[in-house]
Amino acid sequence: MSIYKSTCRNLPLAGIPSSLIIFHRNQPSIHPSKISRKKETKALNIMKKSMEIPDCQYPSGPVLVQPSGSTPKHRLYLSNLDDQKFLRFSIKYLYVFREAVPIDRLRSALSDILVHYYPLAGRLTRVVSGGGSEEGVESEEKLEVDCNGEGAIMAEGFVDISANEFCSRPPNRSWRKLLYRVPDASTFLGVPPLVIQVTHLTCGGMILCTAINHCLCDGIGTSQFLHAWAQATANPLSDPQVMPFHDRTMLKPRKPPQINFSHPEYGADLIGNNSSSSLSLNQFLLSQPLTPISITFSSSHILHLKKQCTPSIKCTSFEMLAVHVWRAWAKSLELPSTLQIKLLFSANVRKKIKPNLPQGFYGNGFVLGCAETPVNQLLASNPYYGIRLIQLAKQSLHDSYVRSVIDLLEEKRSIPDMSASLVISAWSRLGLEELDFGSGKPLHMGPLTSEIYCVFAPVVGDLGAINVVISVPEGVAKRFEHYCIKGFEEREEKSEIEGVNNGERYCEIVV
Numbered sequence: 001m002s003i004y005k006s007t008c009r010n011l012p013l014a015g016i017p018s019s020l021i022i023f024h025r026n027q028p029s030i031h032p033s034k035i036s037r038k039k040e041t042k043a044l045n046i047m048k049k050s051m052e053i054p055d056c057q058y059p060s061g062p063v064l065v066q067p068s069g070s071t072p073k074h075r076l077y078l079s080n081l082d083d084q085k086f087l088r089f090s091i092k093y094l095y096v097f098r099e100a101v102p103i104d105r106l107r108s109a110l111s112d113i114l115v116h117y118y119p120l121a122g123r124l125t126r127v128v129s130g131g132g133s134e135e136g137v138e139s140e141e142k143l144e145v146d147c148n149g150e151g152a153i154m155a156e157g158f159v160d161i162s163a164n165e166f167c168s169r170p171p172n173r174s175w176r177k178l179l180y181r182v183p184d185a186s187t188f189l190g191v192p193p194l195v196i197q198v199t200h201l202t203c204g205g206m207i208l209c210t211a212i213n214h215c216l217c218d219g220i221g222t223s224q225f226l227h228a229w230a231q232a233t234a235n236p237l238s239d240p241q242v243m244p245f246h247d248r249t250m251l252k253p254r255k256p257p258q259i260n261f262s263h264p265e266y267g268a269d270l271i272g273n274n275s276s277s278s279l280s281l282n283q284f285l286l287s288q289p290l291t292p293i294s295i296t297f298s299s300s301h302i303l304h305l306k307k308q309c310t311p312s313i314k315c316t317s318f319e320m321l322a323v324h325v326w327r328a329w330a331k332s333l334e335l336p337s338t339l340q341i342k343l344l345f346s347a348n349v350r351k352k353i354k355p356n357l358p359q360g361f362y363g364n365g366f367v368l369g370c371a372e373t374p375v376n377q378l379l380a381s382n383p384y385y386g387i388r389l390i391q392l393a394k395q396s397l398h399d400s401y402v403r404s405v406i407d408l409l410e411e412k413r414s415i416p417d418m419s420a421s422l423v424i425s426a427w428s429r430l431g432l433e434e435l436d437f438g439s440g441k442p443l444h445m446g447p448l449t450s451e452i453y454c455v456f457a458p459v460v461g462d463l464g465a466i467n468v469v470i471s472v473p474e475g476v477a478k479r480f481e482h483y484c485i486k487g488f489e490e491r492e493e494k495s496e497i498e499g500v501n502n503g504e505r506y507c508e509i510v511v
Contacts, residue, residue, distance in 0.1 A: 221362030299464025
């Protein structure tokens with residue numbers, strides 16, 4: 001279900017028992033029963049090391065790219081959906097392009113587009129007045145953007161690897177070196193809202209990594225900005241197809257706040273679900289080293305999953321795959337059967353609230369949907385049960401509910417209940433894989449890292465496919481992958497894909 005580079009040249013898959021094929025892409029293809037535990041650990045460490053990319057070389061320091069024209073100087077209000085505690089990080093995208101775009105063109109176009117998206121050239125800061133907190137609640141001042149035109153950071157690097165070599169390797173921690181780390185940024189506020197690194201490859205291609213502050217943009221907003229930048233690079237004299245809408249005051253809380261719903265997606269203390277089992281699970285997940293896993297599901301895989309539902313049900317690919325991954329996650333962690341677990345997922349509410357958010361709104365226009373159930377009910381039933389939970393959660397996200405979320409965040413500054421939850425962020429329908437700076441669409445698009453949540457990323461060239469990228473504790477990685485691909489065995493088919501990379505082959509398990 002995922003492409004990996006064979007460690008042997010021209011080795012056909014025909015005749016190799018499927019039990020010897022380890023789908024966990026950070027592990028060697030060695031069956032654990034064949035070697036001792038000590039040797040397996042050593043082999044695993046060697047394999048991980050071989051998957052790492054070389055260090056980046058920087059010919060010069062990064063530059064500050066400022067708007068090419070004058071921009072408004074003011075403080076931009078951030079809504080309660082924008083400056084939530086759990087969004088205080090940057091959304092990190094990684095693109096691989098076959099052909100590099102001259103860095104001067106990228107910088108010039110970025111400078112031009114920052115005239116329109118000028119808050120991204122500003123700096124996050126705490127509100128001096130009008131913020132604060134209530135007694136008994138953790139002090140956390142409200143944030144706003146100082147639109148001062150200081151500029152975005154752009155770095156240029158080189159790495160000794162080709163695009164084909166990079167794309168043949170699984171996600172791993174060494175990818176982090178592809179995004180410039182801002183020195184002396186001791187806090188979240190010390191990192192500019194927009195940080196970019198362009199890394200040149202030996203084949204003439206490039207890797208583009210972007211870090212866009214989540215407090216300013218959601219997934220739809222980042223895609224809107226990136227496409228505007230790409231368009232300005234490919235066609236310098238053109239205006240953005242969609243003009244950005246900056247104002248977020250239509251998402252201000254009501255006075256007084258009106259919290260009319262229970263909001264199970266937020267803190268366990270709000271709904272009395274603070275069991276020792278949930279706390280133990282959270283402590284376990286936080287204490288374990290995480291391993292990134294990437295599994296690609298084609299449209300035929302997802303259709304096969306839909307056919308397993310009894311009775312049949314009309315559902316989206318997201319709903320089907322979310323339930324499948326949720327069930328695999330719960331099984332692999334071997335959770336207590338009576339534990340109440342949750343699936344949290346981002347849901348666009350631009351057209352749900354009244355009045356609708358304007359076209360071009362690029363701030364956070366989503367809330368978290370929440371499906372919850374005891375483990376035994378999720379696992380004992382077929383996927384129909386989980387799909388209905390997600391659909392009911394979606395139906396509850398109307399205008400009144402969203403307004404209640406905003407008011408809840410004003411009163412309690414709550415954070416999502418992560419004690420026994422899987423969080424999924426869907427990137428597969430945002431058009432992120434269509435980005436074209438003038439040299440063609442990317443070979444690969446995905447997250448730089450996946451420690452915070454599970455990402456449903458798009459697959460370049462296959463509109464119906466979804467790449468599931470998630471980090472799980474090392475000790476459960478094999479089980480998680482097993483449950484993700486279980487059920488396809490009866491229709492398993494092994495095939496071979498010829499790739500161009502110094503005569504080596506790329507092998508894909510098609511199920």
